[in-house]
Amino acid sequence: MLRLRLLTWDVKDTLLRLRQPVGESYAAEARAHGVRVQPETLGQSFREAYGAQSRRFPNYGRGWGLSSRQWWLHVVEQTFRLSGVREDRVLTLMAENLYRDFCSARNWEVLPGAVETLSRCRQRGFRMGVVSNFDNRLENVLRQCNLRHHFEFVLTSEDAGFAKPDGRIFEKALRLGGVPPEQAAHIGDDYTRDYRAARTVGMHSFLLRAAGQDKEPEVPPEHVLPALDHLLALIERG
Template sequence: MLRLRLLTWDVKDTLLRLRRPVAESYAAAARAHGVRARPEALGRAFREAYGAQSRRYPNYGSGRGLSSRQWWVEVVKQTFRLAGVHEDGILTLMAEELYCDFCSARNWEVLPGAGETLSRCRRRGFRMGVVSNFDKRLENILSQCNLRHHFEFVLTSEAAGFAKPDARIFEAALRLGGVPPEQAAHVGDDYTRDYRAARAAGMHGFLLRAAGQGEEPAVPPEHVLPTLSHLLALIEKG
């Protein structure tokens, strides 16, 4: 059995997922303001706008004089511009509304087995925290989805100033948890940002990977979670 005291968790697509694609939410916001924009065009535009903003101002503009709210408002406005919507007043209104909408449980749902797995881990006495490439809205989203109470701390990349796979965000989490890396494990769905990055920081790692997803290199089967409910059995076997 692994001698673990701390479990850290990724959030998006590990514990929570969007209820519907971003493009559908954006199209619905546009319709509410009498603006026509096709979800397919918005989807392509969002990927382009998000990618460009991430390259220009990594980690929500942390350290570059931007707030994450300003960062996201610009992504939303640029998404609509690329999809052919150019009325500035409407763009600002929709961007502010969407920023707030994505802070609520209206847009997020708990993945199957997540709540039960977190409860079981707490009952086993594990200390728990979140390590997520997310902005400051995450605390509120977790509260609205009734998951916040499971965690001693929620460490976002915006708050830390570093984004996964940078080892410094995991080192900050270990300081918050008060344990050495060999007594901690990170659970997430991304091979590079979650599994490999946590292991590079000296932690254990578990990779959530549903059946049929692509095989990643160098992940022993005892580190792969077909579902979250497999976690405790793997820890006890390890």
Template sequence: MLRLRLLTWDAKDTLLRLRLPVGQSYAAAARALGLRVEPEALGLAFRDAYGAQSRRFPNYGRGRGLSSQQWWAAVVKETFRLAGVREEGALALLAERLYRDFCGAGSWEVLPGAAAALSRCRQRGFRMGVVSNFDSRLEDVLRRCGLRHHFDFVLTSEAAGFAKPDRRIFEKALSLGGAPPELAAHVGDDYRRDYGGARGAGMHGFLLRPAGHGPEPRVPPEHVLPTLGHLLPLIQKG
């Protein structure tokens, strides 16, 4: 059993998930403006637009003169252009609406067991933080989903200037949490960004791997969590 002082958590697909696929959400926003665009087409277009924007302006354009809202506006507009929408006025309205919508609890839901696991860890006295490749909206998303009060800090890649798996975002989290790496662990669902990144910074790591996702041969079985409820029996307050 590990003795720990600080627990950090990934956000998307560890604590929270989108209520609907992106294509469905984008199609609903378009319908509100009288535009009919197929969700499947939007889903494929989003994947291409998001990928291209991420390669061109990594980490929401941090350090390149962009705000995250400008970054996402470009993704939304290009998504709809690729799906056949050309009206610039409509594109601007969609970009503004979707940036706002994805900040709310209407777009996100707490994963089963996440709130209970956080409460139990908090009650045991662990310091807690979020380390996420998310933009500045994450504070509001967590608050509106009823999770923000569990955490001593929320560190996004946009604020840190570095994205997981860069060890510098984990080092910033260790500084905010007041713990050395050997007394800290990070929990997340992505092998490279979460588990690998934390281990690279000298922290302990736990990989969330729900049933049906298959094993992760690069991770010792004792570091794999079938659910977040499996975490607490593996650790104790240091």
């Protein structure tokens, strides 16, 4: 059995997922303002706008004097501009509304097995925290989805100043948890940002892999979670 004291968790697509594709949410907001844009068009434009903004101002513009709110408002407005919407007043209003809406449980749902697994981990006495490439809305998102109380700390890349796979965000989590890396494990769905990055700083890690996903050759089967409710069995087996 692994001698673990701290478990850190990724959030998006590990504990929470979007209820519908981004393009659908943006199209619904546009319809509310009498603007018709296809969800597929908006989805493609969002990927372009988000990618360009991430390359220009990584980690929500934290090192460039931007707030994450300014960063996201630009992404949303640019998404609509790329989709052919030009009226500034409507763009501003839609961006504000969507920024607020993505902070609520309206747009997020808890993944199957998450609540039960988190509860069982706490019952076993594990200390728990979040390590996520998210902006400062995450505290509120977790609260709205009734998950916040499971965690001693929530560490976002915006707060930390470093985004996964940068090992410094995990080192900060270890300091917050007050444990050495060999007594901690990270759980996430991304091979590079979660699984490998945590191992690079000496932590244990488990990779949540949905059925049908490509297998990463370097991940031993005992580190792979086909579902969250397999976690405690893998820890005990380890």
